[in-house]
């Protein structure tokens with residue numbers, strides 16, 4: 001029974017992987033653009049979910065790391081002619097370093113106070129970069145010089161290569177999450193998320209766990225920042241430190257299923273095309289509408305399905321397969 | 336016998352309230368010491384001071400030769416002190432097994448090792464039938480069992496139990512007493528806070544009595560229940576000559 005199940009889900013996974021790989025070859029440029037955004041935001045969601053989902057540290061300031069990643073690679077590229085591939089990793093390291101003092105400040109606070117403090121950190125960084133006129137182009141921002149087809153500088157002619165990069169990032173994020181879930185860290189993170197004091201009582205260093213997962217989460221988020229500005233060839237503080245990034249990172253995870261491997265992916269697949277379509281119907285500059293719809297979806301999920309869409313899918317699967325127990329829970333929620 | 340725990344002149348105030356005042360007692364390895372006293376006497380506060388949740392205003396706590404004041408709770412647990420909370424604090428969305436595994440992971444980072452260790456402890460507290468149930472679905476009593484199992488999974492040398500028997504019926508109290516006795520028999524050192532005098536008399540080798548944050552008596556169980564101060568402050572008259580049964584709070 002168990003083998004048959006494994007075989008069947010293996011088949012599904014294989015089919016899904018094949019479709020994912022072929023998709024950009026058979027899609028319009030408009031569609032690929034949406035796919036890229038889906039993959040990118042799913043990746044940012046996965047990065048957020050490591051900390052926000054498993055350890056329940058609900059950050060609303062992940063734009064800080066997105067922006068630091070974006071600026072680090074752009075400055076290195078334009079000022080020092082260093083490839084964004086290297087800049088991407090450098091941005092990740094900068095984000096990790098920044099997460100240490102930010103974490104030291106914010107982790108003293110719990111619940112909503114923590115969330116508010118993280119919002120402030122991203123806003124402060126945005127203000128700083130607005131001031132850095134000589135070094136980082138201030139409020140005007142800068143376009144990133146288009147070198148044509150230059151894979152070594154992370155620039156490509158068509159959209160397909162960007163799609164595959166975003167896909168690779170997402171795959172890396174999911175693999176890291178999977179590995180953490182299935183190790184002692186997964187248990188410790190969930191324990192911290194559930195009850196910090198009780199976790200300490202059984203030997204969990206809650207502060208260290210939060211700091212370490214914040215490092216990983218910040219690193220991954222910064223990679224997304226570099227990728228995004230390379231993709232749109234433009235950076236300014238509003239793009240790089242956009243509050244929307246922070247909100248979407250949290251939103252896709254919460255809607256999809258917080259603290260689950262696939263939650264952020266499921267959430268993004270629902271939300272991102274919806275918002276892209278809305279934008280093309282309503283025209284841009286109607287950010288208010290998008291935010292309203294996001295808020296409504298979020299309220300609905302929190303009220304009616306706190307486990308997220310993943311929870312709905314599991315319920316449906318159980319209903320349509322009578323006699324079979326809901327799929328046994330796995331690490332780190334069970335043995 | 337070596338000293339497992341040495342509490343020296345421990346004090347802690349909350350605003351104007353002296354929750355614990357100049358408390359000293361010591362626990363020898365292998366002993367089961369009961370900490371008793373009326374509601375608000377400072378028993379839980381003492382636990383919080385010993386295990387690093389509160390910082391004492393003055394005084395010191397040493398366990399197995401090491402000063403604990405200033406250490407964080409997880410360090411103290413790693414040093415071999417495990418505690419339970421008066422109101423159980425399970426990790427609600429984890430199953431019983433995952434809860435206890437999380438405790439076991441302190442000494443063994445491999446999931447297989449932790450799972451094996453956890454299964455033994457879960458069996459010991461009698462929760463095997465529910466090991467895959469989410470902890471939040473357990474009854475209060477089973478949550479207490481889980482709390483005990485999770486603490487034991489960290490392989491402590493000293494176990495601090497805060498009212499694990501509150502709300503149990505007589506049969507359940509007997510079971511709990513048997514569990515504690517078995518742990519003591521295995522050589523575990525135990526400090527137990529409990530209002531159920533019958534249980535105290537059955538397991539304690541030594542009793543420390545607190546009232547208004549101060550130690551008013553200590554000694555072996557027979558001495559303590561005969562002590563006039565203890566009777567006045569806590570047990571009530573009529574207790575000294577009666578059989579040690581019942582709950583002193585009733």
Ligand SMILES: Nc1ncnc2c1ncn2[C@@H]1O[C@H](COP(=O)(O)OP(=O)(O)OP(=O)(O)O)[C@@H](O)[C@H]1O
Pocket residue numbers: 349352354372373374375376377378379380381421
């Ligand atoms: N964090 C705190 N802040 C303020 N006062 C506190 C705090 N913790 C405990 N107290 C007070 O200290 C006193 C001792 O409380 P404690 O919980 O230690 O009593 P206890 O002996 O465990 O009582 P019980 O048998 O009811 O559990 C009480 O008056 C309590 O209200």
Ligand SMILES: [Mg+2]
Pocket residue numbers: 378379380421
């Ligand atoms: Mg108490």
